[in-house]
Amino acid sequence: MTGGAGTTAVRLSGLDKAFGPVEALSGIDLEVAGGEFVSLIGPSGCGKSTLLRVVADLEKPTAGTVEVGGKTAERARLDQDYGIAFQQAGLLEWRTVAENVELPLQVHGVARAERRKRAGELLELVGLADFAGSRPGQLSGGMQQRVAIARALAPSPKLLLMDEPFGALDEMTRERMQAELLRIIGETGAAVLFVTHSIPEAAVLSDRVVVMSARPGRITDVIDGCRPRGGAALAGQGVDGAEVVADEVDDVRESTAFFASITAVREALRKGHG
Secondary structure, eight states, X not given: OOOSTTOEEEEEEEEEEEETTEEEEEEEEEEEETTOEEEEEOSTTSSHHHHHHHHTTSSOOSEEEEEETTEEHHHHHHTTOSEEEOSSOOOOTTSOHHHHHHHHHHHTTOOHHHHHHHHHHHHHHTTOGGGTTSOGGGSOHHHHHHHXXXXXXXXXXXXXXXXXXXXXXXXXXXXXXXXXXXXXXXXXXXXXXXEOXXXXXXXXXXXXXXXXXXXXXXXXXXXXXXXXXXXXHHXXXXXXXXXXXXXXHHHHHTSHHHHHHHHHHHHHHHHHHO
C-alpha cells in the first residue's frame, strides 16, 4: 500500500449500512488523503465505529463502494495494509506484552531479532518497557490499550484505523500519547481515520474533523483541525522530534485557531442534532 502526498488512503462513495431494518449509515462520501489525519465525531450511536469497521472490512456495506489504498476493503484486509486499534485492546492472554506487539510483524515474516527490537522501541514509547514480559491480565485496562496502540504501530502502516484509542488513559498519558502519535505518523507518512467523542482531541490531532449526524449517520460538516506538523519533520536530523511535537501541541492548545475549531465543531454537532 502506497502512502504520502498525492495518494488516497481511503475513498468512500455512496456508502450505506443497515442492520436489518435499522439504518446505521446513509450516503457517506469521504476521501482521506495519504498522510492525512481525519477524525470522526458525532453523537453516540451515529455510526462512527460502524464506519471504521466497514473500512476495515469487518462489516460489509449495504450499498456504495469502499477503497483502501486503491484496493477493495477485503483485499486491503487480506494484505494487512492498515494498523487497527479499537476501544477494546483485544490482546492475546497467552502471549506476553512484547509478543503481542510483535504479532503483526510475525505474521509478516519479520525475523525474530528485528521483531524484538521494534517491540522494545514501541513499548518504550508507550511507557511500558518494564512490562515486556508480563501477561495482559497483569495490566490495567489503560495499560492494555497502550499495548494495543503499540501493536497497531508495529508494522509502520500507511493507514491507522483508531476507535477512541486513548479513552481509557489518564489525562497526562493521553496528552503524551496524542503528541507521540502525531510524531510517529509525521515520520511514517501514515494516514489516520480516528473516532473520538472528545472535541478538543479531534481539534488538536486532525487536519479535518468530520461531523456526523444522529442515526442514520450522515456527514453534516467538515471542520479544519489544528494538527501541528513541524516537529516530526525534524526527526532524523539530530533533533528530539517527540519533544518538539509535544511543545507544538501545547502551543496549539493555547491558540485562537484551536478554540475556533472547537467552537465550529460544537456548533456543527448542535446543527446535526437539530
